[in-house]
Amino acid sequence: MGDWTRRIPFKVDISGIIQIMGSALYSRPDAAVRELVQNSHDAVMRRRQTELGYQGRIDIQQFPDEGIIEFRDDGYGLSADDAEQYLGTLGIGLTGLLKGEHPSSALPKGDQQDLIGMFGIGLFSAFMLAERMIVESRRVDCDEAIRWDAEGGTDIELSSWKREHPGTTVRLVLKPHFRRFAEVDESIENVLKEYTDFLTIPIHLNGxxxxxxxxxxxxFDPTPEPEAIELELASYFDETPLDVIPVQINRPAISGALYVSPQRTPGFADEAVVTATLRRMVISRRLRGLLPDWASFLRGVLELKECSPTASREDLVRDENFAAAALALESHLFDHLEQIAEQEPARLQAILSWHRYTFAGSALTETRLRSLLRRAYQFPTSQGLLTFDQILERSDANPIFELEADQVVWYNSDRRQEGWINSLFADHEAPCVHALRSFEESLLASMVADSGERAELRFASPGSPGFAAEILHLDDMQDASPEWADFFGDTEAIVRVAAFDENQPVMAFLNERHELMKTFEELKKGGVVPAGFQRLIDRHFEQGEQASNEVLLNRNHRLVARAMEQKTNSPLASVLRLLVVNALRTAGASLPSTALTQQQGDLDWIADCLWGQKS
Structure with missing residues (x-):
């Protein structure tokens, strides 16, 4: 057999295509209702462009006894040629040709921006619901009407028809398991409300x-009234907006409104969702990816004139137009928030208070958001609630103690020490920030870093540079000798010696990171931490310094001074160790079991000495 070449055409199995549309292209069979309303809408809009006084309407009628549903419009209509060329051809829609969105388009284009159709497949979606479809239509400039009759996967019968007025009627003979669309008003009404609420053409059901x-x-108005928008949003979404953000952007063309939802989202994983429309037809009520990740508290309705729908019209194509719209919206949101920060700071404070954790967590990676929060987000401090700019203004470094920094921001990350730290900073101009949640500590660190090289963030602890001298007014702090450090070893605290108020023998400072690590170690011993979670914990603690709790012994106190003049096996040494353990436990430290066992041994040793017994 010799070599050969043959050119063959593509073949389309219509019944197979219809099955694909029903099972894969459209996620819901009632999408067919939306597609047929869309066709009627475009027919009415075409006629509006040619007749100044014409308004148009769409009627849907249910016939429960026959299992039939009809879609009627008084729009532009179809001629016999239109019906033959476009109704029965998958992929070539008349509206798409009019808009110039099909390669074979040769029709003259007017202003067709109000037309919704594009792909030439919507009509065939009706076969998801119907076993037979009949189209009766008359074009406005034709005397003759046509009738188009088809069943899924069979030939089409096209014939002349009599119709008095222009327009189109689409009649669906429903499949048995979809007869509810002809029998139950709500089955149609719910679909219409979901997709067609904002179409400018009136739609009437059952007369x-x-x-x-x-x-x-x-x-959608060019200059909407804010109060009217707020009332309509509250009614439409059934919740009271905390703030309303009108959206009128020229390039790219976006209109509508967003609002700050009162619903708090747990964590930062939820996404902002909006109702998106094209030519007022609802594409999605939960469109994701359009608003920035940090704005998960936003809801609203947006008309996106330059975006394109997917073939199923259940989403938007993620192309350069979608990306441009997302970028423009983020800039618009920042402009709005920055404006109210300047003009109505109390209003912004209310929003931040309600969605505090979302804003703080998101600002870790969003520089412009972090810049906004510097002057609006309030941290709890030893001087009350302060913004970062207010904190920085009060945190000028003392040139006597500081040569490397112009500002030093002190912070505490342990709630158990809040009152104690407040008392230490009571007489200081600089506040201590209580960053009691990990993301607030990270946010504070990022803001300090944004402030330049001459600003430093320091933990409120004797081990931090300058804390002992400037905050505690100590100029002679030293590490305990190796012998004494070993004596206090079971407490796992760093022990230092200094001179301060003679009435206080010991001061204890907790390190939240150390305490958290001890908690996880106990859980790990009990075998209650999943392996995957344990790996995350291990990586977290590997990335930072392994800090410890700290204890300051007061050499000005009689008991401390006498004890440290003796050996660590003296009764006074045991008393001192009891004071250290008590100070740590009072502060809220989680002590190891060995320290608690040692505590009992110290008590026994002291008791023996007091009773005059030999050790």
């Missing part, structure tokens, strides 16, 4: 004088 769709929404 009702009242329209199903809202039609007008204040947030």
């Amino acid at each position: 009702s004088a009242a329209r199903v769709n809202v039609i007008h929404a204040t947030w």
Whole structure:
């Protein structure tokens, strides 16, 4: 057999395509209702462009006894040629041709921006619901009407018809398991409300004088009233906005409104979602990825004129237009928040208080958001609630003690020490920030880093440079001798000696990181930490310094001074160790079991000495 070449055309199995649309392209069978309303909408909009006084309407009628549903419009209509060329051809839609969005488009284009259709597949979605579809139509400039009759996967019968007025009627003979769409009003009404609320053409169901769709929404007006927007958003979303953000962006063209939801989202994992519309047809009520990650508390409705829908019209294509819209919206949101920070700071404070953790967590990676929070986010401090800019203003370094820094920001990360730290900073101009949650500590560190090389963040602890001298007014602090350090070893605290108020023998300072590590170690011993979680914990503690709790012994105190003049096996040494353990436990430290055992031994030793017994 010799070599050969043959050119063959692509073949399409219509019934197979329809099955694919039903099972894969559209996630819901009621999408067919949306697609047919969309076709009627485009027909009405075409006629509006040619007749100044024409308004148009769409009617949907249910026939429960026959299992039929009809979609009627008085729009532009179809001629016999239109029906033959476009209704039965997958992938070539008349609207897409009019908009110039199909390669074969040769039709003259007017202003067709109000038309929704594009792909030429929407009509066939009706076969998800129907076993038969009949289209009766008359074009505005034709005397003859046509009738188009098809069943899924069969030939189409096209014939002349009699119809008095222009427009189109699409009749669906429903499959048995979809007859509810002909029998239950709510089955159609719910779909219409979900997708068509904002279409500018009235839609009526079963001859009702009242329209199903809202039609007008204040947030789409060029110059909307903020109070009207707030009332409509509250009604539409059934919650009271904390703040309303009107959106009117020219390039790219975006209109609508966003609002700050009163619903708190746990953690930072939830995404901001909006209702997105194209030419007022709802594409998605939970569109993700359009608003920035840090704005998970936002909801709203946006008309995205330059974005493109996916073929199923259940989402938007993630292309350069979508990216441009996302960028423009983020800039608009920042402009809004920065404006109210300047003009209505109390309003911004209320928003930040409600969504505090979301803002703080997100600002760790968003520089512009962090810049906004510097002047608006309030940290708890030893001087009350202060913004970072207020903290920095009061944290000028003392030139007597500092040569390397212009500002020193002190912080405490342990709630158990809050009162104790407040008392230490009571007489100081500089406040101590209580960064009691890990993300607030990280946020504080990032803000300090943003302030330049001459600003430093330091933990409120004797081991931090300058703390002993400037905050505690100690100029003679020293590490305990190796012998005494070993004597206090079971407490796992760093022990130092200094001179301070003679009435206080010991001061204890906790390190939250050390305490957290001890808690996880105990859980690990008990075997209650999952292996994957344990790996995360290990990596967390490997990345930072292995800090410890700290204890200051007061050499000005009689008992401390006498004890440290003796050997560590003296009764006074045991008393001193009891004071150290008590100071740590009072502060809230988690002591190891060996320290508690040693405590009992010290008590026994002291008791024996007091009773005059030999050790």
